[in-house]
Amino acid sequence: MALPASQLQLIAPENFPRVRPGDDLAAQTAAALARAGIGLADGDILVYAQKIVSKAEGRLVNLAAVSPGPQALELAPVVAKDPRLVELVLRESRRVVRAAKDVLIVEHRLGFIMANAGIDQSNVADPSGGDYALLLPQDPDASAARIREQLHGLTGCRPGVVISDSFGRPWRIGTVGVAIGCAGLPATLDLRGQADLFGRPLRVSIVGHADEIASAASLLMGQGREGRPVVLLRGLAAGGAHQPASALRRPGTEDLFK
Amino acid sequence: MALPASQLQLIAPENFPRVRPGDDLAAQTAAALARAGIGLADGDILVYAQKIVSKAEGRLVNLAAVSPGPQALELAPVVAKDPRLVELVLRESRRVVRAAKDVLIVEHRLGFIMANAGIDQSNVADPSGGDYALLLPQDPDASAARIREQLHGLTGCRPGVVISDSFGRPWRIGTVGVAIGCAGLPATLDLRGQADLFGRPLRVSIVGHADEIASAASLLMGQGREGRPVVLLRGLAAGGAHQPASALRRPGTEDLFK
Numbered sequence: 444m445a446l447p448a449s450q451l452q453l454i455a456p457e458n459f460p461r462v463r464p465g466d467d468l469a470a471q472t473a474a475a476l477a478r479a480g481i482g483l484a485d486g487d488i489l490v491y492a493q494k495i496v497s498k499a500e501g502r503l504v505n506l507a508a509v510s511p512g513p514q515a516l517e518l519a520p521v522v523a524k525d526p527r528l529v530e531l532v533l534r535e536s537r538r539v540v541r542a543a544k545d546v547l548i549v550e551h552r553l554g555f556i557m558a559n560a561g562i563d564q565s566n567v568a569d570p571s572g573g574d575y576a577l578l579l580p581q582d583p584d585a586s587a588a589r590i591r592e593q594l595h596g597l598t599g600c601r602p603g604v605v606i607s608d609s610f611g612r613p614w615r616i617g618t619v620g621v622a623i624g625c626a627g628l629p630a631t632l633d634l635r636g637q638a639d640l641f642g643r644p645l646r647v648s649i650v651g652h653a654d655e656i657a658s659a660a661s662l663l664m665g666q667g668r669e670g671r672p673v674v675l676l677r678g679l680a681a682g683g684a685h686q687p688a689s690a691l692r693r694p695g696t697e698d699l700f701k
Numbered sequence: 702m703a704l705p706a707s708q709l710q711l712i713a714p715e716n717f718p719r720v721r722p723g724d725d726l727a728a729q730t731a732a733a734l735a736r737a738g739i740g741l742a743d744g745d746i747l748v749y750a751q752k753i754v755s756k757a758e759g760r761l762v763n764l765a766a767v768s769p770g771p772q773a774l775e776l777a778p779v780v781a782k783d784p785r786l787v788e789l790v791l792r793e794s795r796r797v798v799r800a801a802k803d804v805l806i807v808e809h810r811l812g813f814i815m816a817n818a819g820i821d822q823s824n825v826a827d828p829s830g831g832d833y834a835l836l837l838p839q840d841p842d843a844s845a846a847r848i849r850e851q852l853h854g855l856t857g858c859r860p861g862v863v864i865s866d867s868f869g870r871p872w873r874i875g876t877v878g879v880a881i882g883c884a885g886l887p888a889t890l891d892l893r894g895q896a897d898l899f900g901r902p903l904r905v906s907i908v909g910h911a912d913e914i915a916s917a918a919s920l921l922m923g924q925g926r927e928g929r930p931v932v933l934l935r936g937l938a939a940g941g942a943h944q945p946a947s948a949l950r951r952p953g954t955e956d957l958f959k
Contacts, residue, residue: 448737449929451921453709479706556872609908613871614814616951617889617909619916621873631875650867650919651875658877659917661908662937663709671707679920693874 451678454481455663455671462672464501469593472673481675483594488603488679490660492672493623494563496586496606497577504531506574522547528562531576535560551579554692555623557610580606583624584687591626602675603628606688607657607664620661622653622688629653629683630690653688709936712739713921713929720930722759727851730931739933741852746861746937748918750930751881752821754844754864755835762789764832780805786820789834793818809837812950813881815868838864841882842945849884860933861886864946865915865922878919880911880946887911887941888948911946 456475462468468491476483497503511519511526515533519526523544533539536549540556551560561579580586587604595601606624611617622630630653660674714733720726726749734741755761769777769784773791777784781802791797794807798814809818819837838844845862853859864882869875880888890908918932 447715448739449713449715449921451711451917453711453917455707457705457707481706612909612951614951615879615909615912616949617907617912619877619909619912649875651870651873651877652920654873654875654877655916655920658913659709659711659920662910662913662917663707691874693870693872 449678451659451676453659453663454479454675454677455673456481456675457671459495459671459673462495462498464498464503466499467593468495468499468673469590469597472590472594473597475673476675483598483600483602483675484677485600485602486677486679487600488605488628488656488676489590489594490605490607490657490664490674490676491587491590492664493561493579493583493606493608494577495672496580496583496590496624497563500580500586502578502580503575504578506531506576518542518547524559525574527574528559528564528576531562531578532560535562535578553579553583553623554689555610557608561608561623579608579623584626584689585624587624587626587688601627605653605656605660607660609661620654620657620659620664622657622691625653625686625688627685628656629686630688631686632683651691654691707936709917709934711917711921712737712933712935713931714739714933715929717753717929717931720753720756722756722761724757725851726753726757727848727855730848730852731855733931734933741856741858741860741933742935743858744860744935744937745858746863746886746914746934747848747852748863748865748915748922748932748934749845749848750922751819751837751841751864751866752835753930754838754841754848754882755821758838758844760836760838761833762836764789764834776800776805782817783832785832786817786822786834789820789836790818793820793836811837811841811881812947813868815866819866819881837866837881842884842947843882845882845884845946859885863911863914863918865918867919878912878915878917878922880915880949883911883944883946885943886914887944888946889944890941909949912949 456479459475506527509527511530515526515530519529538550541548549560563577583606587606591604604626605622607620608623609618610621632650632652635648663674664671714737717733764785767785769788773784773788777787779800796808799806807818821835841864845864849862862884863880865878866881867876868879888911890910893906921932922929
């Protein structure tokens with residue numbers, strides 16, 4: 444008889460509809476899962492690409508309506524970006540962390556250290572022929588909680604919900620999926636106080652749990668084509684009290700790597 | 702008829718044996734998969750926790766045999782760590798990035814910016830009652846390639862192989878799985894030059910692919926208990942030419958986040 448094996452599944456319904464401002468993501472998710480023959484179950488986690496959450500929430504900005512201020516006009520040639528885009532980045536940010544050609548790293552108003560304040564111009568629908576930019580959701584933890592409650596109303600299940608984005612890293616090449624919002628699951632797992640097999644304190648004591656979930660989902664979402672912006676994660680044993688994704692932001696004073 | 706859904710599976714055989722110096726990880730993997738009734742298939746990726754690769758390669762050091770030098774003796778009280786452990790960290794490192802109470806961030810000789818040069822004292826078997834520390838593999842990319850070839854000899858399949866560790870992040874709370882070695886898959890996916898649905902260049906252009914794989918596997922491995930140190934990832938569409946995990950290290954001169 445075969446010994447047991449632990450298993451996780453990541454499932455993405457194909458042909459998720461193109462999301463437009465005002466769309467109901469929970470209803471679209473329930474419909475997409477039903478079309479794929481997948482029933483939502485307790486313990487499931489749904490990961491949403493930030494892009495579709497922002498779109499549903501109407502976070503599109505027409506660049507033609509943006510007047511760059513003095514700081515944006517000064518910074519734009521340094522970073523070789525559209526001054527109107529730079530203006531939006533500054534409006535969404537607390538401070539500029541680094542500016543160089545093609546590089547604009549900021550501390551986002553939500554506390555994320557990230558490129559371009561997470562503002563995206565790729566895959567942004569262009570209803571009028573103009574140039575549009577897409578901002579992060581106003582409050583991604585609240586977005587995740589809202590989607591979760593709406594899914595509960597539609598399906599009777601309360602899945603965990605993660606809103607993912609792709610972040611660059613200071614000392615690693617390439618972006619990875621991270622959680623900018625979550626609901627119904629702990630964003631971090633705190634293993635402090637747990638001992639290993641030999642009674643020693645664990646070296647790894649806090650795990651960026653929701654970030655690992657976002658990275659896993661990213662493998663299936665793919666990049667850029669928007670084909671699979673919603674991923675269902677099934678089989679994760681680690682439960683625990685809800686903790687928002689804001690818990691994953693390391694406050695500046697605790698920056699041990701500086 | 703249900704529409705198709707894309708799917709990834711992560712499978713960890715239970716009861717993987719405790720690994721000891723000199724063990725043959727490929728043979729142990731083939732046996733564990735067979736016991737769990739899982740046949741290896743082309744396209745599969747196996748993720749190994751660094752800890753068992755280091756153990757199999759005999760990277761255990763008896764602290765009783767380590768004489769701390771002057772730099773270690775000076776640094777140990779600053780970081781509140783055993784001077785012998787600090788000595789090992791320094792030997793494994795190119796430079797100290799940050800030292801403070803309970804914090805010793807270094808640039809590892811392999812180029813990783815990480816805490817304690819990746820040296821682990823938890824879950825390190827203690828054959829003689831002494832204190833042992835476990836160093837990273839000498840060359841994790843070579844380890845991955847070797848395991849891959851051995852698996853091919855045993856099973857006829859050449860899976861991708863990733864060696865994972867848990868790294869802290871400068872601006873995020875919690876550790877996440879990252880790839881310190883890989884073979885038979887691209888460590889990064891380079892999407893530069895690809896356009897989005899609307900013909901714009903993609904914002905996300907290089908993806909830390911093997912790091913995302915390591916983070917996904919970490920969800921199933923759990924932390925600290927060593928119960929599931931090998932995870933099989935099945936269903937990943939992204940192929941591409943092999944590229945070692947060393948490609949994920951951002952050279953100091955390219956550190957855009959400084």
